[in-house]
Amino acid sequence: MSEIYNFKVKDLFQRDYDLAALKDKVVVVFNTASKCGFTPQLEDFEKLYKKHKDNGLFANQEPGNAEDIIEVCERNYGVTFPVMEKIDVNGDNAHPLFEYLKKEKPGILGLKRIKWNFEKFLIDKQGNVVNRYSSMVKPFDIEPDILKLME
Template identity: 55%
Template sequence: MDIYQHTITLNNGEQVKLDKYKGKVLLIVNTASKCGFTPQYDGLESLYKKYKDQGVEILGFPCDQFGHQEPGSNDDIAQFCSLNFGVTFPLSEKTEVNGPNTNPLFADLKTQAPGILGTKRIKWNFTKFLINQEGRVLKRYAPTVKPAEIEKDIAALL
């Protein structure tokens, strides 16, 4: 099962079919602007700049389900990420990753790469999913895993 059947809405309202990313390595992350892990935007942007020309895409999904740490509008979030971290990778509109309104992409990601003890819930902001060039989820990373620690896994796929 691959993730390419999903369509996401970017923070500017543009609809993007994920099949646009066929043949690329994807790192999908639920993000927040007011979280202790927010500085990971720097590491994510570094990975993106280093590997985007080699076929790596990073997709950020702002989420306000954990401690109300993403309170702003889609425009506020985009501006914050650009001004504070120079983010150039795509950001989706605000999304939910748990509960009855879970984004269908995240429902698939959690099924394909459950957490510790098989849990499907995302526990906090900056949970990361690595997807190979065929659209299969290879690995789930905890929020505490810094983007630099994922670099070796990305490089191995290229």
């Protein structure tokens, strides 16, 4: 079993979310920010989620508190996919899940740091981190890769 399935995270309401529940599913993990030029990507991620919700997860990290995150994600963009608690993705307090993702799939020139909001990690049904996408890559641009992994 892949190491990713050993991680547990918390959702916005501090409920445990065991990533082992995602075994045999294609997973997309990304960090978000509600006050960022890339925030409108949430709308397309919601469309992707609704289209493929039996095969993926969309997790995020936010700068605000839980109420701020709910306001932006649910009310402004109609998000229904799972949203995780606010966490650090870089630095000494980076969440172990993001440390793992960055180790498995470094960025350009081997960069392990999350460069900006809305970096995306694509994980196959076996829990392997197969790709990392920059903030500039739009959600529907990764759909072909998601579909290949769903086959």
